[in-house]
Every structure is written in C-alpha cells, then in structure tokens.
Amino acid sequence: MEEKLKLYGFNNLTKALSFNIYDICYAKSEREQQDYIKYIDEQYNxxxxxxxxxxxxxxxxxxxxxxxxxDYDPQGASVTMLIAEEDAVASGRKKPVESAILGDTILAHLDKSHVTVHTYPEFHPGTSIATFRVDIDVATCGEISPLKTLDRYDAVDINLYQANLFHTRMLIKEPQLQNYLFNTDIYEIPPKDRLAISNSLRREMIEIYSGKNLY
Known part of the structure; x- marks a missing residue:
C-alpha cells in the first residue's frame, strides 16, 4: 500500500480490464466438494x-x-463499486454525474469508473472436481499500467485490433498438486493416485483454457 498503482490520464473514454479466474479443486467425495463450495462461499462473501x-x-x-x-442462494456473490479519480472529486474539478432532463426523460452520464467482482463456486456431479470462478472487471477513465511478466503461464493472445479488444488466455505451466487439494495432504495419497488426480485436474484446466469439451 505504500506505492499506489498508477492510472494515467483520467478521461471520458473508458478502458476495461477484465479477468476470469478459475480455481480448481480435487475433493475425495461429493461431501467434500460441498464442503469446499461452502468454504469458498463463506471466505468470499x-x-x-x-x-x-x-x-x-x-x-x-x-x-x-x-x-x-x-450474496446469492445457494452460493456466489457480487460487488460493484462506482469510483472516481480521488484528486478530481476532492478538488471539485469534476462532477461524478452529469445529467439532463428532456421532457419526461432523465439522461445521466457517468464520467467516472467502476470495478466489479462476481463469484461462481460449483462442483461437477459424478466427478471429483470443484471449481471456483471469479470474474473481475475494472472500467477506468484512464490508462492502466502494464502487467508484470507471465513466465509461469502458457498464454495465447486473441486480439481484435480494429475494436481495441485484447484477450489473453493463460494456463499455469507447472501446477503443484498440493495447491489443488481440499482437506487432504498430498502425502496421504498413494503415488499412483496422485498421478491420476493430477491428470484429472490438468484435463479440467485444458478444457477451461480451450473453451470446449475435449475429453
């Protein structure tokens, strides 16, 4: 928090930075899957x-x-924040909302930004996989600082230059099995089963990465 992330040049041309993040978990039983979903729902309310x-x-x-x-039933949550450049609001240089009344119609124009997050915890019946998806959207009226290197990921760019849309899919290169277990230590699992679980998790990741059912 000592060093703020820099947004360059707030203006009325909105730039959007969006993330769809998937956390994948292996659970030994349907009960553990449900416990994982409950845990995630409580942790990320x-x-x-x-x-x-x-x-x-x-x-x-x-x-x-x-x-x-x-918060949603049976699980999931959403938060949306309307935000503004701190200095502009504090000094009164800009109004957060400009509005006009035309007959019976009220028009409003937001010259600021927003940040949102939505969660989707779920498990897959008949499998030992549960997923926790988080969608994050940051709409800014300013340029966003470049992201750091992504050496730990395989990445593919899908860009629409004419529309100024730049989409990158990322898949972690070397997932560590312990990071994807719920209430289980990796050393409690026989080596043969570890390999099977790792393959199952990897297949799930590849299908999410590719956006289609491959297996």
Missing part, C-alpha cells in the same frame, strides 16, 4: 469482496462513490 475492492480502489488512487453488493 460480499462483505469480504467489498473490503478487497476497497483496497484495490485505494491502491489505484481512486475514491469510492457508491457500493452495491449481493
């Missing part, structure tokens, strides 16, 4: 997500104008 996004907002030197949050 709307209150905690709000705290995380508040920290992100502070890191980029912005100010929160409004927060909307919701």
């Amino acid at each position: 709307s209150e905690r997500l709000t705290k995380i996004l508040s920290t992100v907002t502070e890191m980029i030197g912005a100010r929160i104008l409004n927060i909307a949050k919701q």
Whole structure:
C-alpha cells in the first residue's frame, strides 16, 4: 500500500480490464466438494469482496462513490463499486454525474469508473472436481499500467485490433498438486493416485483454457 498503482490520464473514454479466474479443486467425495463450495462461499462473501475492492480502489488512487453488493442462494456473490479519480472529486474539478432532463426523460452520464467482482463456486456431479470462478472487471477513465511478466503461464493472445479488444488466455505451466487439494495432504495419497488426480485436474484446466469439451 505504500506505492499506489498508477492510472494515467483520467478521461471520458473508458478502458476495461477484465479477468476470469478459475480455481480448481480435487475433493475425495461429493461431501467434500460441498464442503469446499461452502468454504469458498463463506471466505468470499460480499462483505469480504467489498473490503478487497476497497483496497484495490485505494491502491489505484481512486475514491469510492457508491457500493452495491449481493450474496446469492445457494452460493456466489457480487460487488460493484462506482469510483472516481480521488484528486478530481476532492478538488471539485469534476462532477461524478452529469445529467439532463428532456421532457419526461432523465439522461445521466457517468464520467467516472467502476470495478466489479462476481463469484461462481460449483462442483461437477459424478466427478471429483470443484471449481471456483471469479470474474473481475475494472472500467477506468484512464490508462492502466502494464502487467508484470507471465513466465509461469502458457498464454495465447486473441486480439481484435480494429475494436481495441485484447484477450489473453493463460494456463499455469507447472501446477503443484498440493495447491489443488481440499482437506487432504498430498502425502496421504498413494503415488499412483496422485498421478491420476493430477491428470484429472490438468484435463479440467485444458478444457477451461480451450473453451470446449475435449475429453
């Protein structure tokens, strides 16, 4: 928090940075799958997500104008924050909302930004795999600093230059099995079973990465 992430040149041309992040877990039984989903749902409820996004907002030197949050049944949560450049709001140089009334119609224009997060914990019946998907969207009225190197991932770019859309898919190169086990230590699992579990997890990752059913 000592060093803020720099956003360059706030303006009315919105730039969007989106992440779809998948955490994949192996659980020995359907009960453990359900326990994993319950654990994730408790750990990443709307209150905690709000705290995380508040920290992100502070890191980029912005100010929160409004927060909307919701927890879902049976699981999942969403948080949306309207944010603005901190210095502009504090000094009164810009209004967060410009509006006009035309007859019975009210038009509103937001010259600021927003950050949102949505979670989708779920398990797959008939398998030992559970997934936790997080969608994060940051719409800024300024340029976003370049991301650091992604050497730990295989990556493929799918870009639409004419529309200024740049999409990158990433798949971790060397996943460590212990990171994908729930309530189980890797040394409790026989070597042969470790290999089978690793292959199952890898297949799930590849299908998500490719966006199609391959196995």
